[in-house]
Amino acid sequence: MPKITYIEHNGKEHVVEAEAGISVMEAAVKNMVPGIDADCGGACACATCHVYVDPAWSGKVGKPEAMEESMLDFAHEPKENSRLSCQITVKKELDGLVVRLPEFQG
Amino acid sequence: MRKKSALTALTRAARFGNEPPMTKRAIIIGAGQAGAQAAQSLRQAGFDGEIVMFGEETEPPYQRPPLSKAYLQGELEKERLYLRPSAFYEQHKIDLRCGAPVARIDRAAKTVATKVGETLAYDKLLIATGAPPRRLTCQGADLKGVHYLRTTADSDALRPLLSAGGRIVIVGAGYIGLEVAASARKAGLEVTVLEMADRVLARVAGKEISAFYEKLHRDHGVDLRLGAALDHFEGTRLVEAAVLKSGEKIACNAVLVGVGAAPSTALAEAADLRIANGVWTDEHAQTSDPDIYAAGDCASHPSQIYERRLRLESVPNAIEQAKVAGANMAGGSAVYDAAPWFWSDQYDVKLQTVGVSEGADETVLRGDTAARKFSVWYLQRGRLLAVDAVNDPGAFAVAKRLVGKSADAKSLADPVTDLKSLVS
Numbered sequence: 001m002p003k004i005t006y007i008e009h010n011g012k013e014h015v016v017e018a019e020a021g022i023s024v025m026e027a028a029v030k031n032m033v034p035g036i037d038a039d040c041g042g043a044c045a046c047a048t049c050h051v052y053v054d055p056a057w058s059g060k061v062g063k064p065e066a067m068e069e070s071m072l073d074f075a076h077e078p079k080e081n082s083r084l085s086c087q088i089t090v091k092k093e094l095d096g097l098v099v100r101l102p103e104f105q106g
Numbered sequence: 107m108r109k110k111s112a113l114t115a116l117t118r119a120a121r122f123g124n125e126p127p128m129t130k131r132a133i134i135i136g137a138g139q140a141g142a143q144a145a146q147s148l149r150q151a152g153f154d155g156e157i158v159m160f161g162e163e164t165e166p167p168y169q170r171p172p173l174s175k176a177y178l179q180g181e182l183e184k185e186r187l188y189l190r191p192s193a194f195y196e197q198h199k200i201d202l203r204c205g206a207p208v209a210r211i212d213r214a215a216k217t218v219a220t221k222v223g224e225t226l227a228y229d230k231l232l233i234a235t236g237a238p239p240r241r242l243t244c245q246g247a248d249l250k251g252v253h254y255l256r257t258t259a260d261s262d263a264l265r266p267l268l269s270a271g272g273r274i275v276i277v278g279a280g281y282i283g284l285e286v287a288a289s290a291r292k293a294g295l296e297v298t299v300l301e302m303a304d305r306v307l308a309r310v311a312g313k314e315i316s317a318f319y320e321k322l323h324r325d326h327g328v329d330l331r332l333g334a335a336l337d338h339f340e341g342t343r344l345v346e347a348a349v350l351k352s353g354e355k356i357a358c359n360a361v362l363v364g365v366g367a368a369p370s371t372a373l374a375e376a377a378d379l380r381i382a383n384g385v386w387t388d389e390h391a392q393t394s395d396p397d398i399y400a401a402g403d404c405a406s407h408p409s410q411i412y413e414r415r416l417r418l419e420s421v422p423n424a425i426e427q428a429k430v431a432g433a434n435m436a437g438g439s440a441v442y443d444a445a446p447w448f449w450s451d452q453y454d455v456k457l458q459t460v461g462v463s464e465g466a467d468e469t470v471l472r473g474d475t476a477a478r479k480f481s482v483w484y485l486q487r488g489r490l491l492a493v494d495a496v497n498d499p500g501a502f503a504v505a506k507r508l509v510g511k512s513a514d515a516k517s518l519a520d521p522v523t524d525l526k527s528l529v530s
Binding site for chain 2: 045068074
């Protein structure tokens with residue numbers, strides 16, 4: 001199964017094995033990674049599963065669609081590499097993916 | 107209230123000072139979104155006593171919104187609905203008891219009795235019993251094929267009908283009715299929606315939004331009947347037709363009733379707790395009994411933003427109110443006064459709402475309804491009450507920060523105004 005590393009704002013790392021087909025948000029919730037609230041459960045409605053994709057992975061992860069992009073616009077400290085983790089699907093090409101979490105969601 | 111109960115506890119401790127300290131126990135009635143959140147928030151606030159959570163259903167706490175959408179359409183396995191993995195309950199020592207309905211709360215003895223006859227004492231209790239669907243009582247309402255939607259079991263029962271062909275009659279054009287209508291059309295079913303009011307989403311949205319969704323559904327082939335009152339259903343064992351008050355008969359193979367939900371207050375009422383359109387709570391999510399809290403769809407709370415009591419049926423409300431309840435059950439004094447928000451996905455259109463528009467004296471439309479990206483801003487005496495944003499998450503995000511504050515209708519109506527400038 002693809003491995004994903006989540007790095008909390010304080011630097012704490014969580015490496016989880018994620019099933020292909022679920023989202024990067026779901027893999028975090030399933031493995032109790034703190035810092036991803038995902039209030040809407042993955043409906044791209046709340047922007048509380050914001051992550052920064054490690055620049056080395058930006059190409060493979062891809063860019064957000066228009067709806068997600070405008071949600072990100074209003075997330076806490078959006079950056080060029082911001083994504084909503086509910087909109088990234090785990091697949092074997094993403095084995096080794098590294099994402100960093102913002103200081104808070106909201 | 108809280109002070110008084112702390113004093114009582116102190117007195118009790120002083121009186122029985124020689125006894126070893128008892129482990130405290132928090133009991134949560136209801137294993138839904140609010141129950142699960144409250145358990146987590148209790149632990150986050152440092153509560154180290156026992157937590158026992160009773161759920162009526164056999165599933166662990168799960169998300170309900172997909173039940174009318176992705177899950178109903180068979181695009182999501184059940185496990186993906188679960189809010190937390192089972193390891194979460196083990197790690198946080200949350201004794202989750204599914205399929206264990208509660209029969210009674212005894213406030214004098216501070217105990218809860220389950221339907222199978224177990225009695226368990228609590229120090230703090232949370233009522234998070236939700237709001238089950240209102241049921242019809244008309245002739246034929248008990249026929250097979252007449253469905254409601256609240257639980258995974260309900261969605262599981264409805265799913266095969268979507269692929270069975272024929273026609274489904276949907277009673278009520280609220281969120282549930284319209285979301286199921288969209289799912290059913292996607293599955294290729296013929297759909298008739300009956301709505302008593304003269305517009306859809308009448309209870310929750312303004313006229314512009316209603317008109318947009320009426321066209322959206324009709325464009326997708328839904329036979330939408332406004333001002334149409336159901337009289338009864340016909341059928342021998344299975345439902346075969348819906349008969350309107352006008353006498354018209356609509357043949358169908360299935361019916362979905364979405365005519366609102368009623369807060370589940372039976373336990374609270376029997377325990378003589380204060381009721382006010384749901385279980386009454388103050389701004390601390392505390393009921394009229396200082397050791398008992400309530401959160402989620404079953405509870406009403408005082409809203410400072412709206413200067414009245416609100417009872418909300420929404421996931422964000424359940425989460426935020428349960429955070430407050432959990433923190434306060436652990437000894438905190440958190441206050442709940444968040445602006446409510448909602449979302450609804452129908453076809454490829456996303457509606458995001460913040461606030462409650464009821465009572466608005468002015469509405470402003472921004473954007474282009476024909477382009478299917480616009481927002482409706484509801485004001486009352488120059489203050490922003492609510493915003494409905496259709497495929498416009500930017501407007502939604504700005505509105506979330508502005509709701510309750512004063513807003514200028516003229517600058518909102520001006521397409522040149524950059525919404526971002528309103529919040530910076």
